Amino acid sequence: MPHGFPIYPWLCLLFTYIRGLNSTVGESRMKSLLLKPRSCSRVLQGHPWVFAGEVQDLLPGSENGKTVVLRDSRKRILGSGVYNQNSKIIWRRYAWNKVPFSMQFIRKSIEKAIQRRPVETCRRLVWSESDLLPGLVVDQYGDALVVQALTLAIDMRLPAIATILQELTNAKAVVFRNDASVRKLEGLETYVGTFNDQVLEPLNLDIDGLSYQLDLLKGQKTGFYLDQREQHALVSTFAKGGAVLDAFCNQGAFALQCAKAGAKSVIGIDSSDTAVQLARYNAKENRLEATFEVENVFDYFTNNRDERFDLIVLDPPPFARSHAQVEGALKGYKEINLRAIKALNPGGILATYTCSQAFSMEVFEDLVSGAASDARRTIQILHHCYQAKDHPILLTMPESAYLHGLILEAD
Known part of the structure; x- marks a missing residue:
C-alpha cells in the first residue's frame, strides 16, 4: 500500500481494483446523462466538461467513478465520460462515442x-x-x-x-x-x-545539461517544473554578460541556466527557505556562480529599488486558482510586473509568466501592458510563451493552456 495512505480508503480502493481489473462498466450497462433543453453548455462546442447545473437530473452516487454517456435533450450521444456527482464537474469526456472506461x-x-x-x-x-x-x-x-x-x-x-x-x-x-x-x-x-x-530517497538527475537534486515526495509540483523546461533554455539565450534576477526562483532552474550561459551575475529570490537551500545545493553541484536569498519578492523590489538588471525572470506561483480570485490576482500580477519593469536597464529583458488557469494570454498581456504604461517604458514583445510541448493543449479546452508567458524588451 502507498506509504502514508489511510487504511480504510486503501481497502476500498483495493476492492474496487479487484472488482474492475478486467473491465469496468459494460457498454450495454452504461447510464446516460441528459443535457437540459436549450442548453448553452460548452460541451456542445467540444469542451470535455459538464457541470451539475447543465443536466436535467443527476445520477445516483452508485455511478460515481463509472462510465456515463452524455446525451443532448434529443438523446443524441455527445460522448462517453467519467461521472462524479460529488464534483462540480460531474462529467469529463474521454471519448466521442460509446466506449467503456475499461x-x-x-x-x-x-x-x-x-x-x-x-x-x-x-x-x-x-x-x-x-x-x-x-x-x-x-x-x-x-x-x-x-x-x-x-x-x-x-x-x-x-x-x-x-x-x-x-x-x-x-x-x-x-x-x-x-x-x-x-x-x-x-x-x-x-x-x-x-x-x-x-x-x-531524493535523487540527482541531469535535466537539460544541469544536475538537480529532486525530492519526488516533497518537492514542488511533482518534483520539477517540467512545463517550463523550454523556457529555461529560451530565457538563458538573453543572459550572456548581463545581470540576472530570477524572482520566485524555486530550485533555481532559470538562474542556473542563465549562469551556465555566461551571465555576469545571477541572483535568485524565493520566500521558501527549503527552495533556496536546494537552489544553493544545485549551484554548488554544477559549479556555477549564483546567489540565492530567502525573501518575499515584492519586498525585495521595495528594499532594492535602486538595483538594475539586464534580465529579470518572474515565474510566480498562481495568484488565482479560481475565477473568484481573479480580481485580487490581477492587482498582484500588475504590481510585480510594474516593479520588475522599473528595475530593468535600458534594453533589458523581462521574462514574465502566469500559471493561473483563470487567465488567458490576452488578459495577461493586457495587465503587463498596463504595468509598462504605468512605468512609462516602451516595451516590445519578443516571444509569446506557453507550457512545454509534452503538456499538450486541447483546442476546445482553454483550461489546458494554463501557462502563459511573455518575453519583453524595454527601451
Missing part, C-alpha cells in the same frame, strides 16, 4: 500518450484530458514515475494504472503525489506515498 482503454490511451512524446530522461508522459485520461497526470524522472490521480475515476483504478505504467516504462518506482487540493473537490483525501510502499 483498463484496456486506459492502457491503450497511456501507450498512445507515451508514443506521442520524444524519449527523454525527464518528461510528462500523460496530461489528463489532453491524453483522453481525465484526472491522470504522469511525470517521468529517470527510473521513477510520479503519478497524480485528480479524479475519482482514476483514483478508483490507481493500482491497476500503476502496474500498467511500470510495464510500459520499466520504471523502478512509482510515487503517488495525491496532495493536490483539487482532489478535495472530487471528494477524495489527499496523501503522498509510493506504490507497494517502496522507500524512495
